[in-house]
Amino acid sequence: MLRVLIGSGLLLMAVGFGAAGWQYWTNLPAMPADQDLAADAGDVSPGQTGWLVSPTGGLIAAEDMRGYLAQDRLIEGRIATVIHTAPLTALLAEDDSLPTEPYLQVFADIRAPRMAEGLCAALLGTIAQDCAMHSARVVPGSVDPAGGTARFRIDLAYRLKPEEEALPNLGERVFQTETLGIGGAAETTADETPVAESAEVPAEVAAVDATAADAVTAVIAAALEACAAGDDRQACRIMSLSVDWAPGNPTAGQARIGWLSSLPEGIFPAPSLDPAPADPQG
């Protein structure tokens, strides 16, 4: 009887602890976040040191570093956001008609990817090697049933065309960014990651663009112009951009550019911390 009692107790303990262990095991995260970040940050470009430093000696955020360096793939942080107004009838296929008013918002949201047509072409025709639609949504509450229009927000992921010249030694350069306000404030500033080294520099752009794609091209041109304007801006790249366009209105946009520049005066690269080569005679 005693053995049975002890055996049952052990069995119950095994079941109880087993269940607790199983719960603990199943609740473990698949991969720690740090590990993921490190893997991502390290995978920037073969031959690069994989880190950037600001003019004040601070480290650059991993997201910015990826946005600038990782041009071998599309990444989450390098996005061109286009907000534009379009007629709801542009969402219709042949023999299609608009739904009744309560459904207009969700109808526009479902069909919003149609509003991305031509936008990637504008990027590919200028700076991008690759471009893909990340998301396309109608801006909540933007449907105007009387006017028959809505505002759409299109997020495009892109990667830049390869440059002719290879990047200089990153250890002998500092990384800087600048946010350019082009033709007025865009509505997407809240989405941007604040960076200490950014600055607002207004730039002029053509007043009215015929299409949203033209507006994208104009904002890119203004950003490239700003890149070329600086004396010491090497490997200047457009890290993200946003465009706000409505027919008949001046285009408003923002572009975030990043570039490498020489080390500030009096600053020198630190000597390598690798161990000195062994003395062949010693």
Add this chain to the structure above:
Amino acid sequence: MRGLISLVVVGATVLVAVALVMLRPQALSGVLPPAALSALSGLGGSEMPKADALPADFLADSASGLLATGPIAAHMGNRPLFIDAAVSGYSTRVSADIPAEITTIRPILGCRLTAPQPGSVVGHATSGVSGLTLALSTYNDGHLAAAVQTFVDRYRSIGPDAPFADDGPAYDAYDVAVTETQAPVYLVLENRSGNRMWNLHLAPGARIERVILLGGDQAGVANLDPVVPVEVILNDGLAACGIQPAYPLNPGHLLMQAAIGKVPTQSRQEAEAQLSALGTAVDAYDVWFRDSFGVMAKESRVGFDEGTLSVIGPVPDAAATKAAYDPIAGARIRTTQDQFFEIRGQVAEGQDFAARVRAIASAFANGNLATLSQGMDF
């Protein structure tokens, strides 16, 4: 061997007991009959008042209002009363109740309601949150469009396997026991929001002169004699008439606490200003209520912010004079309806709320829901 069998029997019993404690009897609702579940719920003790407990012990003066936390009803003066003191056979198991007959009624045109007859008693019940969700729902294109958006958002975030079995806005039941037998009762039943089904339980000899349904998105009444007239003004009608129902707050309400400086996150001046505006609204509603029904709204109201039953009339002095609980199952109901009306489980295939939502989403996506997917896999 006998010891082992005993041990197994004892172990199994303990396991069942632990399962009941952990999962609560409701987990067995598909297995056990309602009577057994009711008995098991009673064993838990939370619903069973102790011998020396008072109804007030089950009324919480909370930051969100007066909440019934036990088997109590609202009674005259908005005081708590044990349910079994006024109603026999009371039940809150209504989720599967299907009425026998449904008649559609419409809100009145205009703002003037028929006044009570001289000599009748005005009973005024108000309902807050009851949690008694019925198998009846009613909805319109606006609800469908919002649900299509929810469906699309879920599809985009979870993928094609995203579950979607949502129902349209359901009616919530609220019980009203009428124990007044000395005079005909003119019932004013007032709801704040959502779809409400007022379920009446009359004591022997109780007579209803007329029922007025105020407020809510849609409203209906169950177990009412078909000859008794019903008049309805829903929330949109009240707003169109410039009527804004308002009542003084309970002492424990967040705003009241803020006004005496006991809520650090809210400014005292702001709370006082809001209370002052509320006081004006309460007075205005009282005037309209008195002009319409001859009694003041704040004095006549019977109903907590959370609860399931209001008792109109005196506390019965004998079991025979209590109101008998009338279920909605098999009842005759009269209700206002929206564009679509549905009884769960009694809708043709493809015609229920969730199916309509899927069909609309599919039509908008040109028949291919896969086009809803968005977001790159970076």
